[in-house]
Amino acid sequence: METDWRAAKRARTREAIQQAALRLFAEHGYDGVTVERIAAEAGVSHTTFFRYFPTKEDVVLSDNYDPLIARFVAARGEADPVERVRRGIAEALALLDEHEMVVVRERTRLMLSASALRARQWENRASTQRLLEEVLRGDASGAVPLALRVTAAACTAALATAVTAWAEDDGADLAATVDAAFAALERNRRA
Template identity: 40%
Template sequence: MADQHSTLRERRRAQTQRTIQAHAVRLFAERGYDATTVTDVAEAAGVSPMTVYRHFPTKEDLVLADQHGRLVAERIAASGGGLPLVRRIGGALVESGAALTADDGAREFLLTRLRLMISTPALRAKHLDNQYALLQAIIGALGDDAADPEAAFQAQAAASACLAALHTALVRWAEQDGREELPGLTAKALSAVFGDGPLSHRGG
């Protein structure tokens, strides 16, 4: 029974987070990031400003918070050891991009968030923290492939290069209003860095 209550609380918490973020991103896109306050977001979401801050400690988090790190880490862990680092990391980035754009609503939401990140100086600066957190999630998911200092160094170098390619793909995707599929653009950016061998994208 306790586990059921815990699961229900987590679902409600996740739903509240999604509702708050959806209203925040909509308002930022309509009114401008700087012109929209946390109180505005709280009123639109039907919650108190304190509830907003409980779920999103900073205003920037209302745009930047996402599940990307978890998705990438899960796919890296599922790929198992033995594969080249670039294939494990790059493949996870391509697959997570496909998951994040699986339906039109999710795709448009991600596009709007990316446009805000690109156009808002405060979000561009905070985005570096997100990249570091994603890097750490990748290293953690690699397990034995990053278990000792030398392996961790190689993993960090590979992950950093893959994330730079991903960033280039995301910016291009947003600038093109999503005309190309994000997984294909990500694979293309990775191939520009590593060549065609390490990974290829099937479909879109």
């Protein structure tokens, strides 16, 4: 029971830090906010901030969505890997509530506007791609086949492009935009 309490406390602290950071970034711009200011706003020390987020960029970039997506993609049974990823992502997105959607949109817009974050986005996409490669490879050993690497890269690009388009359009629906991106990928793949 004590472990559950500690995990819940860690999750609340992490969320408080991230919410404080996003609030401050919205008010003062990404470059106008220091880690010390974020920590003070969240009611923690700057040392505590760094226990949760190794860098200022990580407070924006860090999330738990990749493992969630990987879990749903791994559970899918479709033979076609693109369809597996498409449906797995759809299932993962269905779990996000309205508050999480607002936060994801806010974080994405921030990533697009701050040069330090745009540079780190490439690392995040590469990490997502590697995770999809591993999930699509399954239990097979050895190097990930080139075909699966290309498929994972295409799926990662479709997802990233859809999230960007959704973040730029207040009226867009994330699940529908992601599905449209994967439908375009399918059409182009079959053409």
